[in-house]
Amino acid sequence: MPYGLSNIMIDGIANISVQELRGVGPKLASTLADYGVRHVEDLLFHLPLRYQDRTxxxxxxxxxxxxxxxxxxxxxxxxxxxxxxxxxxxxxxxxxxxxxxxxxxxxxxxxxxxxxxxxxxxxxxxxxxxxxxxxxxxxxxxxQDEDVAVEEALTPIYPTTAGIGQNQWRKLCKQALDRLHREQVDELLPPSGKYPYELTKALQYLHTPPPDAAQELLREGKHPAQLRLALEELVAHNLSLHRLRERQQEEGAPALPLNKEALGAFLASLPFTPTNAQRHVLQEIAIDLAKPVPMMRLVQGDVGSGKTLVAAGAALQAISSGYQVAIMAPTEILAEQHWRNFCQWFEPFNITMEWLSGRTKGNKRLTALGRIASGDASLVIGTHALFQDNVAFACLGLVVVDEQHRFGVHQRLALTKKAAPQQGRAHQLVMTATPIPRTLSMVAYADLDCSIIDELPPGRSPVTTALIDSSRREDVVARVAAACSEGRQAYWVCTLIEESDVLQAQAAEATAAELRAGLPHLAIGLIHGRLKPLEKAAIMAAFKSGELALLVATTVIEVGVDVPNASLMIIENPERLGLAQLHQLRGRVGRGLQASHCVLLYQTPLSANGKQRLSVMRESSDGFYIAEKDLELRGPGEVLGTRQTGLMEFRIASLPAHSHLLDEVQFIANAIRESYPERTDPLIHRWTGSGQQFAKV
The missing domain is CATH 2.40.50.140 (Nucleic acid-binding proteins)
Incomplete structure (x- = not known):
């Protein structure tokens, strides 16, 4: 049935305060409000986590x-x-x-x-x-003597907070369901014969499933009643991200027309020819930047596809229009790589540049802040330090955020607000070398236009991957020695579960000492996150020039390191990392013409999940296929990274379990925006409540 007109109440049960329910005094009402439950409708959508069978x-x-x-x-x-x-x-x-x-x-x-x-x-x-x-x-x-009946329905176990027990939740939700019998909950999705359940029936079912309920389907989130609510929650999430985009675009942005002569001169000065995919994405960005509304574009590209060149073209367009550009990377080593690339590429064009990171201190920091605030620096490259309150720009026109999944929505939006108030927001280009599954980007990045660089530059050699048990470590060391004796170079990557820089550095130092003792004839370098920027730069320069044959490193080399002669990588304890991160690390080799290899040196025993994940790495070098498998095996929070998990904390929707709903979600969300715009706010509030606050950033 096509979407059509329907009668809709935007008030009713949605506006009945929980204080009208029995047993809810000021203290409990305050606790509930802190938890985001203020109205009877909030209780109806406070759905059980699981069930007990007391029937x-x-x-x-x-x-x-x-x-x-x-x-x-x-x-x-x-x-x-x-x-x-x-x-x-x-x-x-x-x-x-x-x-x-x-x-x-x-x-x-x-x-x-x-x-x-x-x-x-x-x-x-x-x-x-x-x-x-x-x-x-x-x-x-x-x-007592009389017979006491068992429960008539499965017993719900609700998400809870301090001060509210399960019995309280059950009594409150039962009262909410009693109200539901008298006053219908507002149906906010357009009418359609395709929904797997009516909203009211879905709510009643999920709060009080019958004894014969299909518990396996309920556990997996695949019951038709759950699918009905997951569909609505995903629609609300989609609408909230589009609302975020609309609010930013209402603020406007400076129109930055393309300077064809400057771009042509820049591309002609490069020692390589851009791929057709890079040229296509550059054109998409140029069209966006020329508009007086903020560009919000995500550029995805597999390892080594040349996203930095695309960022440089965008930066040149903004600078040619008289505006500043900020490029933010999540780690100093990646920011430093960008600094070296842009210095080399932009030197013939007399573009003034400035560096800013958390380690920029004292007079050097004051000088940098002064040049940025006065506009003397046209291009500013750095880390998280760029969006601190005391960093002011004279005329910020474009923000480039690299490895976007390492930053939260708040962080990337905070930087775009540093544009002068009269010019609106800065344009925003976010990039990731971690391919994002289509299903995930449809949910997490619905506020962004997406470009994909789906072509690798010529000269990239495929990387073969081997899984080797750590009991054969000596064989692997011998393999490294043989490769380096032939004039090739290698990485040895140490991984730890802990995020601590100190512990990771200690592990890498111990490994470097062991390898130096076992391979005294090789020049071996060591790099980790606790080294000073100049030390890291010197070590990377020595490795790139061939002075070092083997580089022992932590995962700081995950992105941004380009050494064409490095053709062998050893990754210790790969079972501790996600597939996307392993794919990133493996992408450091295979950048030259010679055959390249990656050895995953794992610890036994491997879990079934660990075996499956490492087998994916051996089977494929396709970043998008690997990302889909990573989503399937680890879930969206892990794939996106901890800073993004807030986007994925759904009440009932779950990825990838509900991925099959996403095309329908887009269709419904578009129908609501076009034909039922008055339903947008009630839907967003129903499912995100105060979680929509980030849209005000």
Whole structure:
């Protein structure tokens, strides 16, 4: 059925305060408000994380270890036992078997309740203990003579916060459902025969699933009721990112027309010829920059596809129009690589440049800040330090954010606000060498236009990948020695689970010392995040010039390092890294004409997931295929990086489980923007609440 007109109420249950519900006084209302629950509708969309089955009594003899079950039985003995920990122990029987209840925290009244001969109904997880089957701290009630019915529906377990227990959530949500019977919740999606469930029925079902509910589907998030709500949540998320884009574009931006002569001279001065893909993306960017609205474009390209050249073309267009450009990278080593490239490329054009990082101190920092604020520096390159409050630009026209997934939405938007108020926002170009699966970019980057550099420069050789057990480490060291004796160069990458620069540096230092002892005839360098910028630059220069045969490094070399003669990479403990990061590291080799190799030196035993992930690396060098597999195996938060996970904290939607909904999500979101714009704010508020605040950045 095509989308059509429908009657819609934008008020009703959405505006009924939780304080109208029984048991909600000022204190509880305040706690709920802090948690984002202010109205009855908020309770309806406060959905269970999982369910317990209390709809049937399980005979003790058939109870499985590890299962959550309801047991009924007669107390045969109860006493306080003094062992390593004092505990209250009761033995109950139901005619089929015996079960022990154990309480480490108990009161005198609780002990008195567990009288021999009394009947109990207990709910808890069955464990195997020294005396057979046991339950620790079960929920229980003493049964009187009358029959007490079991629960009629599965028991929901809700997300919670300090000060609100599960029973409170259940009582509150039950009252909200009672209201739902009398007052319909607003249907905010356009009418369609394709929705897997009606909204009201979906809410009722998910709060109180029947005993015969398909629990496996519920656990996997694939029940039709969950799909209906996941669809709406993804639509709301899409609308919120488009709203973010609209608000920025309302502010306007300086129109930066293309200077064809300057761009032509720049491209002609390069020692290589840009690929057709690079030229195409440069054209897309040039059209965006010439408009008086902020460009918001994401450029994706696999390792070595030449994104930096595209950024340089965009920077030249802004500078030729009399505006400043800021280029921000997540690490100093990548920012330094950009600095070297731009110095070399822009030297013939007399473009003034400035450097700013967290390690720029004292008078040097004051001088840099002064040149940036006065406009004496046309191009500013640095790290996170660029968006600090005391960094002011004279006329910022373009912001380039490299490895965009390392920065949150707040950070990249904060930098675009540094444009002068009268000129609106700076244009924004964000780049990533970590290919983002289409499914993920449709959700996380719906506010950005996307360009893909899908062509590698000529002269790149394929990299073969081998998986080798760390027990064969000596063979790998011999392989490194042989490669270097033939005049080639190699990387040896040390990885640690910990994020600590200190621990990573120590691990790399220990590995370098071991390799120097084992390979005394080789010149071996060491680079890690704790070295000073000048030290890192000197080591990289020595490696690039061939003075060093082997470079021991932490993952700081993940991006931005280009040494064509390096044709062998060893990555220790690759099972600790994500596929995207492994692909980035592997991209440091294969930049010359000779055959290149990457050895993944793993620790046994490998988990099933670890084997699957490393096999993907051996099978493919396609960054987009690897990214899809990374999403499938690790989830969106890990793929995007910790700074972006806030975007992915959905209440019910989940990727990649709900990826098949995304084309429909785009269709519905477009229909709402075009035909039902009054529904946008209620939808965003329903699903994101105060989470939409970042749109005001």
């Amino acid at each position: 049937r009594v399980t005979p003790i003899a058939t109870a499985r270890e590890g299962a959550d079950v309801v047991i009924e039985g007669e107390v045969r003995a109860a006493d306080v036992v003094f062992g390593r920990r004092r505990s209250l122990v009761a033995r109950i029987q139901d005619g089929s078997g015996t079960l022990t209840l154990r309480f480490f925290h108990f009161s005198a009244a609780q002990k008195n309740n567990l009288q021999t001969g009394s009947r109990l109904r207990c709910f808890g997880q069955v464990r195997r203990g020294g005396s057979g089957l046991e339950m620790y701290h079960p929920e229980y009630r003493v049964l």
